[in-house]
Amino acid sequence: MPDTGQTITFEQMKGTTGSLVFLWSGIEQSLDEAIENLHAEKKPKSVHGISRSIDVWSLAVKQADNISILQADLCDRLVKMLKEALVIRNLVCHGLTGISARLHIDHPEAHLKVQLGEDTRILTWYQLDEMFGWMSRSRWLIKDLTEAAMANDAQPANDRLLSWEKFPEQQ
Numbered sequence: 001m002p003d004t005g006q007t008i009t010f011e012q013m014k015g016t017t018g019s020l021v022f023l024w025s026g027i028e029q030s031l032d033e034a035i036e037n038l039h040a041e042k043k044p045k046s047v048h049g050i051s052r053s054i055d056v057w058s059l060a061v062k063q064a065d066n067i068s069i070l071q072a073d074l075c076d077r078l079v080k081m082l083k084e085a086l087v088i089r090n091l092v093c094h095g096l097t098g099i100s101a102r103l104h105i106d107h108p109e110a111h112l113k114v115q116l117g118e119d120t121r122i123l124t125w126y127q128l129d130e131m132f133g134w135m136s137r138s139r140w141l142i143k144d145l146t147e148a149a150m151a152n153d154a155q156p157a158n159d160r161l162l163s164w165e166k167f168p169e170q171q
Contacts, residue, residue: 008110066154134168
């Protein structure tokens with residue numbers, strides 16, 4: 001997202017950190033529920049870690065007998081995006097080293113500075129805002145992909161997924 005010249009306060013930047021943690025908490029909960037639903041007859045061993053939950057869930061979704069091309073594509077796309085966002089989450093949660101506000105339009109863009117091992121990044125307000133946009137909708141996509149994988153009739157499930165065809169763009 002381009003820099004609009006918007007001022008961003010320190011409080012808003014602190015809120016981005018809380019928003020990231022909150023969004024991931026909801027995604028983790030959705031993945032746990034989805035894994036439980038997909039494995040209702042044979043409960044899998046307890047899954048530990050977000051990355052492992054993403055893998056277990058996506059494998060179950062993609063092993064569905066009636067999987068469509070759209071369903072497989074959406075699952076792959078979401079998994080790729082979640083794994084990239086998980087790197088950002090880990091950088092923020094375990095390597096946050098600075099917060100910068102933008103109190104005047106002539107100041108540099110507001111950002112978080114993170115470092116974990118050799119990975120050092122500047123995460124701008126606008127990058128985070130864009131990521132939060134699709135992350136806030138990902139719980140519903142997880143639910144719809146899970147229901148599609150469990151559906152006896154592939155057509156209604158695929159019809160529901162059509163509204164997600166352009167994900168991560170807003171539908």
